[in-house]
Amino acid sequence: MNDWQTQVRLLWWSQLIAVAAMEMSEPFWPLFLRQLQGVESDSLALWSALIYGAPLLVAGFAAPVWGRLGDRFGHKPMVLRSMLGLMLTQALLYFSSSLWEVLLYRLLQGALAGIITAALCFATAIAPQEKRASVVGRLTAATAAGAIIGPVVGGALVQWLDYRAIFLGGAAICLLLTLLLARRLQHDGGRNRAKPEITSGSATLSTTLQDGPPMLALLLLVILLLQSAKAMPSSFFALFAEQQLGSTPLLTGLLFSAAGFGMMLSASGWGQLFDRLAPATGLALLSTIALAAAACYLAHLYSGWLSLLAVRFAWGICLGAMLPMVQATLIRLSDNGCNGRLIGAAQSCIRFGNLAGVGGGALLMSQWSYSGGFHGATLAYLLAAAVLFLAWLRLTQVDASPATAGASHAQSRSGSW
Template sequence: MERWKINLAVLWIGQFLVMSGMTMIMPFLPLYLQDLGMTNEHEIAIWASIIFAGNFVTSFLAQPIWGGLADRYGRKVMLLRSGFGMAVVMTLMGFADSAWQLLLLRMVNGTISGFAPAAIALMSASAPRERMGFAMGTLQSGGVAGTILGPLMGGAMAEWIGYRPIFYVTGALLFTASVLASLLVKESFNKTKAQNQPRVSVLAGLKQLGKIPQLPALFSITFLIQFAVLSPMTLIPLFVQDLHGKTDMLPLLAGLVGSVNGFSNVIASPLLGRLGDKIGQQRILLVCLIGAAFAFIPQALVSNVWQLIVARFFFGMFIGGLLPSVNALIRQYTPEGMESRAYSFNTSTLSLGNMIGPLVGTTLSMWIGGIRGIFVLAAVLLFANAIWARKALVAPKTERA
C-alpha cells in the first residue's frame, strides 16, 4: 500500500476516536447531571451546554498556537502530544463527581487538543494533489462521523455499562489510536528549513491569511457547519422525550437521533470528495451548502422520532460534502509553509461553532419555538453563508506564495 494511504487509514481511525470521545457524553450528560442531584430542567440544559462547550472554549484559544508550532517542528509531534494528553484527561473525567470538576477537565482537554488540524495538515502534505479531495473527504469522514456517532456510542454504553466507565473506555481508545499513529504514520518534514523561516505571531499569521479573500469565507463555512449541527444537540434528548415519551430506551433513541446523520456522512464524504477532484471543490461546496439548508426544514416539521431520524439521515448526506471541500480548498489557497497554521485557524472556527452552538441553541430555544425554531434558524444561516461563499469563491484565484 502507498505510504499516503497508510497514513490516511491510521489518521482516519485517530480522527474518529478523538471526535467520538469528545461528543460521547452528549446523550447521557443531562441524565447524568440529574444523578448528581440537579432537578430543574432549565438548569440541567444550561449546565450540559456549558460543560460540553468548555472543551471548545479553550480549544478555540489554543489551536493557533499549536498550529504555529506544527509548522516549525512537525505535524506528527503535535499529533502525538494531543492524542496521549487527551487519553489521560479523558480517563480522569471518569473520577469527577461534580459538574464543576467535569467542566474543568473538559477545558483542560480543549487546551491540549490539536489532533484534528495536525492530522489534516499532515495528510495535505502527503496525499497527491490529484487525490486531495478524496483524501480530505475520507479523513474528514472519520472526524465528522466521530462527532455524530459519538452520541450513539455514548447512549448505548450508558445502557450497558453505566456512565463513568465510558470515560475509561474512551481514554483507552485514544491511547490506542496514539500508539498506532506513533508506529505507522510517517511524515516527510524538513525541520531545518521550517525553523529557518521567520517567526510569525498568531495575530500576524491571522492577518496574513485574512488577506486571502477565500480563506475567511471558508472559515465561516466551518463555523456554521458546526453551529448548525450542534446547536440542537443538547436539546435532542428532551425533544425525543417529547416525541416518544419517557421509556427505558430514551438514551439510546436520543443517541440514534443525534448520530444518524453520521452514517450518511461516512458514505458521502469520500464519494463527494472524489467527485470534487473531477468537477471542482467549489461546485460541491455550494451545492452541499444549499442542500444542507433545505434539509433542516423537514426536521422542524416532524411529528415522531422516526420522521426525525429519516430527515437527519438525508441532512448528513449534504454535510458529508462540506468539510472535505473546505479543507481541500484551504490547501489550495494557503501559502506554502503556513498549512498547519491555516488548518489550526479553521479548527478554531470549528471549535467556536462547537462552543457557541449548544449555548446559543439552548438560550434561543426559549424565544424562537424550541428546537424547531433552531432548525429553521440554522437553515437561514446556511443559505446566507452560501451567498457569501459564492461571491468569494468565484472571484479570481489568489496566487499561491
C-alpha cells in the first residue's frame, strides 16, 4: 500500500472515532442542561439552541484561518490542534456547572476544534489529484459512521452512568487519538511539499475566475444551499414523525439514522465514480442528484413510516454525493497548495448553511406547519440544482475556449500532465 494511502486510512479511523465521541452528546443536550444551576423549563429550548449553534457560528469564521495556516505550515499541526481542542473542551464541559460555562466552552470548541476540516485538508494535500474525490468520499463515510455510532454509545453511557460520563469519555478518546496521530501521522510539509500532478481535460479554478460568474462563488453558494436544505427539517423532524406518523422514539431514531446509513454506504462509491468523470460531467450529475434530493423531501409529506424509511435511505445516498463531491470538485479545480484555504471556506459555508437551515426550517414550520418546512427545503435543493447547472455551463465554456485548449495542448506536450 502506498504511503499516502496508509496515512488516509489512519485519518479515516481517527475521524470516525473522534466524530463518534463528539456525537455522543448531541441528542442529550436538553437533558444535560436541565440538570444545571438556574435552568428554567421555559428557557430550556432557547438555551439548547444556543448551545447547539454556538460552535457552528464560531467555526464558520475560524475554519478559513486554520485552513490558511495549514497551507503555510503543514496540515499535521492542524490535525493535532483540532484533537487537542476537542479534548480540552470536553474536559472543561465535564467540570461545568452553569449554562454560561457550557456556552463558553462550546464557543471555545468551535474556535479550536474542527477535526473534519483538518483531516480533509491533510488527506487531499497528500493524495494524488486523480484520487481526491475518492478520499473525500471515504472521509465522508467515516463522518457518517461516527454520527451513527456516537448517539448509541452516548445513550449507553447515560443509562449506565450519567450525562457527564459522555464528556469524560470524549476527552479520554481525543487524548489517545492525539498521542496516536502525533506519533504515526507524517508531516506534509506545508508550502514546501511536492505538488501532485494535475490531470488533463479540465480548466483550473483560476482560469474560470477570469471572466463571467466566478466558479469559486458558484460552488460555495451551492455548498451553502445544500447544507441549508439538509438542516431545515432537523428542528422539527422528530415532531413530524411523532405527530404525522405516530412514530415511537425508537422508530424516529431509525428514520433519522436511515439517511446516515445511505450516506455512509454510498459516499466512497460516489468518490470513485467522480474520480473517473471530468469536472464538468460531475457538475451535471450533481445537478441531477440535487433534483432527486428535492423529490425525496417532497415524498416525506406523502409517505407512511415504512415507505419513509426507504425515502430517507435514498436521500442519504444523495447526501453521500452532493456536499462531498462539490468539495472534491472545488479541490480538483484549484491550484495546488491552496487546499486548506478552499476547504476552510467550504466548511464555513457548511456551518453558516447549517445555522440558516435550522433557523429557516423552524420559521417556516411555525408559519406553514410541516409542509412549509419541507417545501422550503425542497426549494433550496432546486436552487442548488440551478446553480450547479450554471456552474456546468460556465466550466464547459471555459474548457471549450481556444485559450484553454491551447494551454492544455502545450502542457500535454511538455509532459507536465
